[in-house]
Amino acid sequence: MKNNLLLKDNIYWIGKIDDRKVPFHRLILEKGTTYNSYLLKTEKPTIIDTVDIMYSREFVENLKEHINLEDLKYIVINHVEPDHAGALPALLNKAPNATIVTNAKAQELLNGMFKFYDKNYLIIKDGDSLDIGGKTLKFLETPYLHTEETMITYALEDKILFPCDIFSSHIATYDLFNDLSKDDIDEDFKVYYKLIMSPHRNYVKDMIGKIKNLEIEIIAPSHGFILRKNVEKYIKLYDNMSDIPTENLSKKALILYNSMTGNTGKIGGNISEGLRDSNIDTTVLNLKSLSFEEIKEKVIESDLILIGSSTKYGDMIGNTEEILKEIIKLDLSDKYLAAFGSYGWSGEAIEIINDYLKNSNGKVFDTSYIIKVTSDNSIKLPLRVRFYNDNEGKKLSIKTGRILGELLLK
Structure with missing residues (x-):
C-alpha cells in the first residue's frame, strides 16, 4: 500500500474516490464524494465499512492486493445504506470466513437487503468491545445519525474514531487528510451537516455526550476528509450547530385533545415533553370544557397545532369535531398540523381528525413528509397508539414530539 493511505500503525484507507457529479438523496454532489473504507491489518484482520455497491468489484479486487481475503476475520458495518454496505455481498463471496460485526437492527436490515440469513454475525450492543488481535474496538450506538441502525x-x-456518516463531507478529495488540503474544508463540512444531520439535532447532542470522554486523535468518517488536524474544532462545530438557534426559541405549539380514560391526554403530555426538548413553547389543553372562542387565540399564535381524540364507536369524542370544524375555517397557511390519539380497536377518530386537517389550508405533517426529510420510518403520523402504556407508548410519543420539534425548527 502507498504510505499516504496509512492512518496509523497497520490501519489503512481502502476506499474509493468518486469524482463524478454524484446523485445522492435527491441532490447532485457537484464536488463528488469519497467512500471511505478502512483495513486494520491485525492478527484478526478487520474491515470497517465498505464502499458504494457500484464499485463492489473494484473494491474486492483492490483488497486482494493487500490481504488474503480468506484470512479476513471481521467486517464492521456501522450503517447499512448501499454507499457503506453495498460491497458487502461481493466481499463475503471472496471472504467466506469473515464475521459481520454490527447491531441487531442492522442485522435485520442486511438480511432483508441481501438475504444474509446463513452468514456469521457478531451482534454488538452499545458500549461493547472487541479484541481484534493487538487492537481493541469499542462500539457505540448512535441511532438516527442518520438512520436508526447507525x-x-x-x-x-x-x-481513532470511525463515525460513519457523522463528521463527513461530500468532496472527491485525493488529498484524503484535512491537513494536506490546500483549501478550507469548513464550508463543505457545514453543508454536509445541514443537509444530512440537522434534522437529527437532538441525536447529535446524544452522540456528543457519548464521545466526550474518548481520546480522539483522528476522525475517519465515511465520506470526504479524514480529520487528523484540529479534531476538537470539528467536534465543537457539531456541538454548536446542534444548539437551538435563538431566533427559533419563539416557536409555539398547541396540543388539543379529548380523552375517555386519560390515555390520549398522556400522549399529548408526552408529545409536549418531546417538543420542549427542542425548546418549543408548548401549550396542552383539554377540550372537554372549552369553547372555540377560548382556544381561537391560542390557535392563531401557534406554529404547530396537534389535535387528538380517543375513539368511541368509530368516531371522535366530546366536542372534538365541533372545534375542528371551526379551526379549519381559519387561515392556517403558515401553520403545521398533525393528528394523534389512543385506541383499542381500529382508531377511526384519529384518521377522521387527519382528514379534517387535510381539508384546511395548513401544512399537515404525515409519515411521507417525515421519511423524506429525516429518513426516519420508526414513527407514523397521524400518531396512533394502541392500548397506551407507560413504556413503549410513552417513548414513542416523546420521540414523536422531538421529531416534530426538529421539523418545525427546520
Whole structure:
C-alpha cells in the first residue's frame, strides 16, 4: 500500500474516490464524494465499512492486493445504506470466513437487503468491545445519525474514531487528510451537516455526550476528509450547530385533545415533553370544557397545532369535531398540523381528525413528509397508539414530539 493511505500503525484507507457529479438523496454532489473504507491489518484482520455497491468489484479486487481475503476475520458495518454496505455481498463471496460485526437492527436490515440469513454475525450492543488481535474496538450506538441502525467504532489504542456518516463531507478529495488540503474544508463540512444531520439535532447532542470522554486523535468518517488536524474544532462545530438557534426559541405549539380514560391526554403530555426538548413553547389543553372562542387565540399564535381524540364507536369524542370544524375555517397557511390519539380497536377518530386537517389550508405533517426529510420510518403520523402504556407508548410519543420539534425548527 502507498504510505499516504496509512492512518496509523497497520490501519489503512481502502476506499474509493468518486469524482463524478454524484446523485445522492435527491441532490447532485457537484464536488463528488469519497467512500471511505478502512483495513486494520491485525492478527484478526478487520474491515470497517465498505464502499458504494457500484464499485463492489473494484473494491474486492483492490483488497486482494493487500490481504488474503480468506484470512479476513471481521467486517464492521456501522450503517447499512448501499454507499457503506453495498460491497458487502461481493466481499463475503471472496471472504467466506469473515464475521459481520454490527447491531441487531442492522442485522435485520442486511438480511432483508441481501438475504444474509446463513452468514456469521457478531451482534454488538452499545458500549461493547472487541479484541481484534493487538487492537481493541469499542462500539457505540448512535441511532438516527442518520438512520436508526447507525453505530460508530472507536479504535482504543490508536485513538481513532470511525463515525460513519457523522463528521463527513461530500468532496472527491485525493488529498484524503484535512491537513494536506490546500483549501478550507469548513464550508463543505457545514453543508454536509445541514443537509444530512440537522434534522437529527437532538441525536447529535446524544452522540456528543457519548464521545466526550474518548481520546480522539483522528476522525475517519465515511465520506470526504479524514480529520487528523484540529479534531476538537470539528467536534465543537457539531456541538454548536446542534444548539437551538435563538431566533427559533419563539416557536409555539398547541396540543388539543379529548380523552375517555386519560390515555390520549398522556400522549399529548408526552408529545409536549418531546417538543420542549427542542425548546418549543408548548401549550396542552383539554377540550372537554372549552369553547372555540377560548382556544381561537391560542390557535392563531401557534406554529404547530396537534389535535387528538380517543375513539368511541368509530368516531371522535366530546366536542372534538365541533372545534375542528371551526379551526379549519381559519387561515392556517403558515401553520403545521398533525393528528394523534389512543385506541383499542381500529382508531377511526384519529384518521377522521387527519382528514379534517387535510381539508384546511395548513401544512399537515404525515409519515411521507417525515421519511423524506429525516429518513426516519420508526414513527407514523397521524400518531396512533394502541392500548397506551407507560413504556413503549410513552417513548414513542416523546420521540414523536422531538421529531416534530426538529421539523418545525427546520
